[in-house]
Amino acid sequence: MIEIRAAEITDLPSVAQLVALSFHPGSGWQALWRSFIQLGIEQDLRDRWQRERPHYHCWLAVLRTGGSALCVGSVEVQLRELRGQPSPYLSNLAVHPDYRRRGIGRRLLETVETHLCSTYSNLYLHVLAQNQAAQQLYARCGFEVVEEGFTFWGERKLLLRKSLASDRPYSPSPISSSV
Ligand SMILES: CC(C)(COP(=O)(O)OP(=O)(O)OC[C@H]1O[C@@H](n2cnc3c(N)ncnc32)[C@H](O)[C@@H]1OP(=O)(O)O)[C@@H](O)C(=O)NCCC(=O)NCCS
Secondary structure (H helix, E strand, O other), X not given: OEEEEEOOHHHHHHHHHHHHHHHOOOOOXXXXXXXXXXXXXXHHHHHHHHHHOOOEEEEEEEEEEOOEEEEEEEEEEEEEEEOOEEEEEEEEEEEOHHHOOOOHHHHHHHHHHHHHOOOOOEEEEEEXXXXXXXXXXXXXXXXXXXXXXXXXXXXXXXXXXXXXXXXXXXXXXXXXXXX
């Protein structure tokens, strides 16, 4: 059974491990490199946790089997100055590679939206233009492209926004990504 719950500070090593695996998959030297990246991610998580709460939240998807619990999904939200006003900004949505296409990413997004919709009217995030899987998910969940830009490394990135007020439902039909 998969439970969605707010993270606690003791969860941060598991979140760092999941984020590192999700964004930097691979074996051999890539796995070695990942263990270094994971340390940096954990430090960043701790910094955000300590500096930005109460305007920072992290949610987890936890798989419970028998007596054990495995973190299989996570997402973070913090406040950022976006398009002229402080708005919630979603980052590091990650689902363990072995547990994808089971609706966990969508459930994490829905949890974030439920938490924010009584206080904020928009939710923002960035996605790389080449990340088709994430773009499909966000399009089906009602996000729209509002800006295009480039990362520090020159990759094309898209700023997406979802209006939390409009209550646009999850779309069951596939939306082709034209961006
Ligand atoms: C993107 C990611 C979070 C999706 O998580 P997930 O739990 O597999 O997503 P869901 O099962 O909730 O998918 C919901 C819908 O999104 C779309 N979708 C998700 N993954 C997809 C893929 N690989 N290809 C095409 N569509 C996809 C589908 O429409 C899917 O519905 P369906 O399974 O009924 O067709 C996951 O692939 C991941 O962690 N990727 C690596 C990290 C990353 O890129 N994060 C986003 C950064 S912006």
